[in-house]
Amino acid sequence: MLFSNAYLTLMIGPAVAVPAPLPVMEALQSVQVTNSRDRSGFQLTFAVGKTSPLQLGLLPAGYFDPITTRVIITVTLNGIPNVIMDGFITRQDLQPSNEPGQSTLTVTGDDLTVAMDLLEIAIPYPAIPDVAQVNLILAKYAFLGIIPLVIPPFIPTVQSPTSSFDSQTGSDLDHIRGLAQRNGFVFYIQPGPLPGQSIAYFGPDLNVPVPQSALSINLDAHTNVESLSFSLNGMQKRLDITNVLDPATGRIPIPVPMPDINIFKPPLGARPHPPAKVTFNRDSAGLELTEALRQMVARGIQSSSAVTANGSLDVARYGQMLRGRSLVGVRGAGVTYDGLYYVDSVTHNLKRGEYKQNFTLSRDGLISNTPAVMP
Structure with missing residues (x-):
């Protein structure tokens, strides 16, 4: 779909994102993507009517269901494709209107870090340095196309398991961000360079x-x-x-x-x-x-x-x-x-x-x- 001098490609689907069908692209009104230091998010607004395929078929079939629906947004500018978002829908809002053509469906989502924040677990990491802990956690999300880029801390420390050791008591995202904070690092997931691929960066804020x-x-x-x-x-x-x-x-x-x-x-x-x-x-x-x-x-x-x-x-x-x-x-x-x-x-x-x-x-x-x- 053409937006000014940019061409937008929307991929959406449960678990595996595929190119959006024509009725979805025709109903798409606006796209908003926010890329910040720690976490990124998106919002898609669709026009829906009483006889709209989105209203009659896709919405009740679970096409826009939160958590399970993955969204990939690519903008081609000057002939160069740029993946600006890869994430999951976390919320949907339907706004019916008495005015013809004014009913809208808005879906909101976060980047792939939302998948790392769903489950809280308790697991010890005896005599395991920070960089190994991050790699162990990120290995579980390789099926999402996440490639880890982990920079070792400047002052590595390994605690003796007989005295004390690190333990995870929350979600994977909370634990990685805690490790990043105590080393003065940042952690974020950068979408691309190809659709379905992302880079998980753990290191100094370069x-x-x-x-x-x-x-x-x-x-x-x-x-x-x-x-x-x-x-x-x-x-x-x-x-x-x-x-x-x-x-x-x-x-x-x-x-x-x-x-x-x-x-x-x-x-x-x-x-x-x-x-x-x-x-x-x-x-x-x-x-x-x-x-x-x-x-x-x-x-x-x-x-x-x-x-x-x-x-x-x-x-x-x-x-x-x-x-x-x-x-x-x-x-x-x-x-x-x-x-x-x-x-x-x-x-x-x-x-x-x-x-x-x-x-x-x-x-x-x-x-x-x-x-x-x-x-």
């Missing part, structure tokens, strides 16, 4: 170093965004202090300050905003040196951004699809806010004859540290 085409505002004919606004939160940055017991006696606490700087996200502002808050990590009290160091590294690379930006664009005018978890340049906003930013989240909004995106950007400070931003 960003693609090659910037995308610049977002231009207030540049007359060169303007390619519809709106763009910036904000500076003076309370966002912090200075974290961790008490580490001296290795000689193991009794004297040594305060070690950890600046709010992420080694995997180089500074993008020439004037970084200073931290306004000082926090103390009391969870490190009584820990061994290696465990305390791991907590320090984890908290150190979970930096926050003081400068954020929100905006919207028309993909036809921008010329390409804006991607999340990467870099993008900004022009025309003035000396203070021009420069490179990280793309935190992107929402795709597709309607007939229209393809727009809402986005959220962030960086650590003001004033660009690059002499120019390439268009």
Whole structure:
């Protein structure tokens, strides 16, 4: 189906997604896909009538049933297919209307992480490092086409099973996210590159170093965004202090300050905003040196951004699809806010004859540290 200059392909079905039949594509009114750091979701809106095949056949037959119905959304832009969503329906809403042609069916869903959050189990992991635990859990979801990409922690620790060991008491998703948090990592599932395939990433929050085409505002004919606004939160940055017991006696606490700087996200502002808050990590009290160091590294690379930006664009005018978890340049906003930013989240909004995106950007400070931003 053609949406502006993009061609949309919808695959849907119980367990195995197949190309949607013609009545489904004809009834499709809008598509919304949100890609964020941790979890992504989608929403499909269909027009339904009293004699609609969706109302008479597909809906009562369970074609849109939650949990069991898989949805894959692919957008072909400039001849290149891009899988923007692979997940399961979690909710359906039918809205009948007294006005002819105004009844709608809306299905909402999440990415494949929803399959990892359905069952809570209790299982021990004696003498098993974090990276092995993640791989063991992800191996259960290979039938969904999930390929694991697991980065080992910087300070690996293995507990003795005679003293203590890790145990899982919740869902697989909760356990993996807990492991990611204590190592300063992120975990998410990236759909693609082919329909039915996904990459489960467990590792540091890296960003693609090659910037995308610049977002231009207030540049007359060169303007390619519809709106763009910036904000500076003076309370966002912090200075974290961790008490580490001296290795000689193991009794004297040594305060070690950890600046709010992420080694995997180089500074993008020439004037970084200073931290306004000082926090103390009391969870490190009584820990061994290696465990305390791991907590320090984890908290150190979970930096926050003081400068954020929100905006919207028309993909036809921008010329390409804006991607999340990467870099993008900004022009025309003035000396203070021009420069490179990280793309935190992107929402795709597709309607007939229209393809727009809402986005959220962030960086650590003001004033660009690059002499120019390439268009």
